Amino acid sequence: MIVFLTADALGVLPPISRLTKEGAMYHFMSGYTSKLAGTERGIKEPKSVFSECFGAPFMPRSASVYAKLLGEKINQHDTVVYLVNTGWSGGPYGIGKRIKIKYSRAMITAALSGALDIVKYDHNDLFNLDVPTEVDDVPSEILDPKNTWDDKDSYVLSAKKLAQMFVENFKKFENVSSDIIDAGPKPTT
Amino acid sequence: MKNFVDNKELFVFDGFVGSDPKNRLPIRVINDHVWQNLFGRTLFIRPTNEELENHEPEFTILCINDFEAVPEIDGTRTNVFILVDLTRKIVLIGGTKYAGEMKKSMFSVMNFLLPERGVFPMHCSANIGEKGDTVLFFGLSGTGKTTLSADPNRKLIGDDEHGWSDNGTFNFEGGCYAKCINLSQEAEPEIWNAIKQGAVLENVVLDDNVPNYNDNRLTENTRVAYPLDYIPVQ
Numbered sequence: 001m002i003v004f005l006t007a008d009a010l011g012v013l014p015p016i017s018r019l020t021k022e023g024a025m026y027h028f029m030s031g032y033t034s035k036l037a038g039t040e041r042g043i044k045e046p047k048s049v050f051s052e053c054f055g056a057p058f059m060p061r062s063a064s065v066y067a068k069l070l071g072e073k074i075n076q077h078d079t080v081v082y083l084v085n086t087g088w089s090g091g092p093y094g095i096g097k098r099i100k101i102k103y104s105r106a107m108i109t110a111a112l113s114g115a116l117d118i119v120k121y122d123h124n125d126l127f128n129l130d131v132p133t134e135v136d137d138v139p140s141e142i143l144d145p146k147n148t149w150d151d152k153d154s155y156v157l158s159a160k161k162l163a164q165m166f167v168e169n170f171k172k173f174e175n176v177s178s179d180i181i182d183a184g185p186k187p188t189t
Numbered sequence: 190m191k192n193f194v195d196n197k198e199l200f201v202f203d204g205f206v207g208s209d210p211k212n213r214l215p216i217r218v219i220n221d222h223v224w225q226n227l228f229g230r231t232l233f234i235r236p237t238n239e240e241l242e243n244h245e246p247e248f249t250i251l252c253i254n255d256f257e258a259v260p261e262i263d264g265t266r267t268n269v270f271i272l273v274d275l276t277r278k279i280v281l282i283g284g285t286k287y288a289g290e291m292k293k294s295m296f297s298v299m300n301f302l303l304p305e306r307g308v309f310p311m312h313c314s315a316n317i318g319e320k321g322d323t324v325l326f327f328g329l330s331g332t333g334k335t336t337l338s339a340d341p342n343r344k345l346i347g348d349d350e351h352g353w354s355d356n357g358t359f360n361f362e363g364g365c366y367a368k369c370i371n372l373s374q375e376a377e378p379e380i381w382n383a384i385k386q387g388a389v390l391e392n393v394v395l396d397d398n399v400p401n402y403n404d405n406r407l408t409e410n411t412r413v414a415y416p417l418d419y420i421p422v423q
Contacts, residue, residue: 066310
């Protein structure tokens with residue numbers, strides 16, 4: 001099993017989603033997370049970063065080389081891949097809260113036990129992600145981040161903004177198969 | 190750099206990057222400070238006596254902390270330099286005492302070399318369950334790689350650099366390089382207990398020779414390096 005960890009400070013990505021092989025390659029190449037503005041006062045806006053293969057500074061070859069290896073390993077071993085957001089819920093950094101570690105642990109435990117192989121999934125059309133509707137020991141309402149925001153309009157705006165950032169970032173990759181590009185977020189949804 | 194180290198006392202470690210005998214890289218680490226060499230010995234894979242007898246390094250890391258570049262002459266951006274030459278198979282590090290540069294430059298080298306052998310090099314933590322089921326946690330700093338891979342019901346393979354070959358997942362490293370700002374015995378007992386004779390504390394302020402993990406006056410990025418076997422297997 002593979003888990004991609006992202007700390008989404010915008011608070012819009014689901015806390016756990018299951019990825020297709022193409023989705024895994026897309027998110028691996030994107031390497032999205034957020035860097036917080038450190039301890040500086042007054043800085044409310046965290047910085048979104050895309051770091052290829054979750055380690056761009058240490059990856060001298062092009063991201064597609066590593067993504068191809070990832071795809072081969074997934075095929076060989078029928079590896080299941082999850083995207084886990086250990087970042088914010090209920091709003092962005094400053095308004096929402098960091099997702100509790102015990103919830104992230106419970107989600108990973110459920111994935112490992114096979115429990116997430118049999119639950120129902122909702123498709124998040126904007127991020128193009130499959131999101132489980134129930135996970136043991138996790139309140140179901142937090143599984144869809146929109147539920148956790150008081151201001152639903154702001155959620156939609158922020159979510160579309162992030163989806164668009166994914167698309168913009170992915171333009172830097174050349175000669176990527178359309179299956180992989182199609183597995184990414186759909187900001188026009 | 191060669192002239193600089195002439196007639197200086199140097200410290201040498203011979204070992205490997207990669208715990209898989211089929212996919213490891215024999216290396217030599219040369220330092221002007223002994224604690225940096227102990228770091229290399231801790232984070233890279235230590236050889237057996239027999240392996241040491243016949244050791245032929247393919248890559249050399251020359252890490253000389255006291256040697257600084259002169260940007261106007263050397264064409265570097267600052268006095269600090271980390272230069273990786275994949276053709277001459279040498280890494281030159283100077284002007285910085287951050288020991289992590291040694292491990293991360295060799296990580297980059299492995300990430301360059303292994304894809305040609307069909308091995309997938311990964312910036313991830315890894316653990317394994319009783320049934321031999323492996324979980325890999327990819328993620329950048331601060332996303333929970335170390336925290337979530339430390340699971341009392343599963344054995345930790347490593348917390349930062351791995352390769353995935355046809356024979357499974359292997360650690361590149363022989364040790365851990367844990368953050369220790371605000372470290373407490375209560376929150377992270379494994380790391381706390383690993384800080385003993387042989388571990389290398391870096392940038393941690395000592396009060397009367399006792400580490401003060403809450404003191405960030407040197408940096409937030411305080412570290413400890415210790416061998417993997419300092420973490421007991423459940």
